[in-house]
Each structure stands twice: as C-alpha cells, then as structure tokens.
Amino acid sequence: DAGITQSPRYKITETGRQVTLMCHQTWSHSYMFWYRQDLGHGLRLIYYSAAADITDKGEVPDGYVVSRSKTENFPLTLESATRSQTSVYFCASREGYSNQPQHFGDGTRLSIL
Amino acid sequence: QKEVEQNSGPLSVPEGAIASLNCTYSDRGSQSFFWYRQYSGKSPELIMFIYSNGDKEDGRFTAQLNKASQYVSLLIRDSQPSDSATYLCAVDQGAQKLVFGQGTRLTINP
Numbered sequence: 001d002a003g004i005t006q007s008p009r010y011k012i013t014e015t016g017r018q019v020t021l022m023c024h025q026t027w028s029h030s031y032m033f034w035y036r037q038d039l040g041h042g043l044r045l046i047y048y049s050a051a052a053d054i055t056d057k058g059e060v061p062d063g064y065v066v067s068r069s070k071t072e073n074f075p076l077t078l079e080s081a082t083r084s085q086t087s088v089y090f091c092a093s094r095e096g097y098s099n100q101p102q103h104f105g106d107g108t109r110l111s112i113l
Numbered sequence: 114q115k116e117v118e119q120n121s122g123p124l125s126v127p128e129g130a131i132a133s134l135n136c137t138y139s140d141r142g143s144q145s146f147f148w149y150r151q152y153s154g155k156s157p158e159l160i161m162f163i164y165s166n167g168d169k170e171d172g173r174f175t176a177q178l179n180k181a182s183q184y185v186s187l188l189i190r191d192s193q194p195s196d197s198a199t200y201l202c203a204v205d206q207g208a209q210k211l212v213f214g215q216g217t218r219l220t221i222n223p
Contacts, residue, residue, distance in 0.1 A: 045210060098144075099162075101162050
C-alpha cells in the first residue's frame with residue numbers, strides 16, 4: 001500500500017528556474033491538495049483539486065501552477081522560482097466526502113538560492 | 114478570515130501525566146475537526162477526528178468538541194516521551210478545504 005508519494009524529497013535550485021514537484025496517490029482519492037509549511041505560518045493551502053481536470057486556488061496560489069490530467073497525479077510547478085518559495089511542500093489527498101480526513105505525503109524540502 | 118487558534122507552546126508535561134491541547138475556531142459553520150501529530154522533519158499524521166459535540170476516545174487519546182463555544186481539545190493520557198511532537202488542529206472551512214492552526218509543540222519529560 002504505497003499511499004501517497006512525493007518526489008523529489010529534497011531539491012535545490014536557483015531563482016528564475018522552473019521546478020516541478022510531483023505527487024502520486026494510489027487510493028483513487030478524488031481530492032488532492034498542495035500545502036506549503038513555513039515557520040510562523042503553519043500549513044497554507046496553495047491549490048487543490050476535486051477531480052481530474054478540476055483545480056482551484058487556495059490561500060497562497062501566486063507563482064504556482066497545477067494540473068491534474070489523471071486522478072492519481074497532481075504536480076505542482078513553480079514557473080520562475082523565487083527565494084520566498086523556499087519551503088517544505090506537502091501533498092495530501094482525501095476521499096470525496098467532505099468530512100473525511102486528509103492524508104499527507106512525506107513532503108518535499110525545496111531550497112531556492 | 115476564518116481562523117484556527119492554538120497555543121504555540123512549548124507545553125511541557127511529565128511522563129505519565131495527561132497532556133491537554135486546545136484549539137479554538139472562528140467559523141460557526143465548521144462541521145469536521147481533525148488532530149494531526151507532526152514529528153520534527155516529518156509530515157502530519159492523523160491522530161483523531163470528531164464531528165459531534167462531546168468526547169471521542171481512541172486508546173490514550175480523547176478528542177472533545179464544543180461547537181457552542183467553538184472549542185476543540187485533545188487529551189493524551191499516560192503521556193509517553195514518544196508523544197513529544199507538534200500537534201496541529203484542523204477545521205473544515207467549507208468549500209472542501211481545511212484550515213490548520215499553527216500547532217502546539219508538546220514535550221513529554223521522562
């Protein structure tokens with residue numbers, strides 16, 4: 001039972017570069033989420049998706065792009081990375097019912113120099 | 114802005130005692146409440162969820178919900194050093210999203 005996996009686990013890149021963080025889940029959950037976690041801000045929602053080809057903005061979407069062509073994958077792209085996007089990124093998924101808990105991947109630690 | 118507030122701690126509790134973690138929320142329409150545990154450098158892990166007023170027990174953990182007071186708490190009985198972690202309270206915001214508190218850092222002292 002692989003659950004939800006994120007890759008890479010660690011990434012160092014430079015400002016202005018494009019970087020894509022991958023998220024894959026094997027539960028066939030309809031909902032998927034991207035969060036960033038920073039000291040002093042806790043977990044903040046970047047984007048979420050209710051199903052394939054349906055995505056919506058969260059609290060901090062600027063500078064990020066998402067897509068969801070398949071139910072199991074939800075990549076997050078930083079089109080032109082900035083230092084302020086240095087953070088730990090978590091992907092999560094959930095069944096379709098709104099009262100169900102979200103389950104998190106192991107996270108990607110992203111450093112932008 | 115719909116908010117979830119937690120005391121950031123650190124909360125220090127002796128081993129074997131009861132740890133009490135508290136959370137308040139601002140959205141009266143919230144229906145689902147979750148507690149996650151996060152060890153340093155790891156991802157959040159679901160501990161419990163509660164939907165109805167009152168208490169819900171699971172092993173050493175008890176979640177308590179009071180919707181009238183907009184208050185949810187987590188009690189950890191017989192605290193162990195392995196319970197030392199940051200505990201995140203999460204509340205549904207409607208629109209299929211959760212709002213997380215900033216977490217309470219708990220330390221269990223042997």
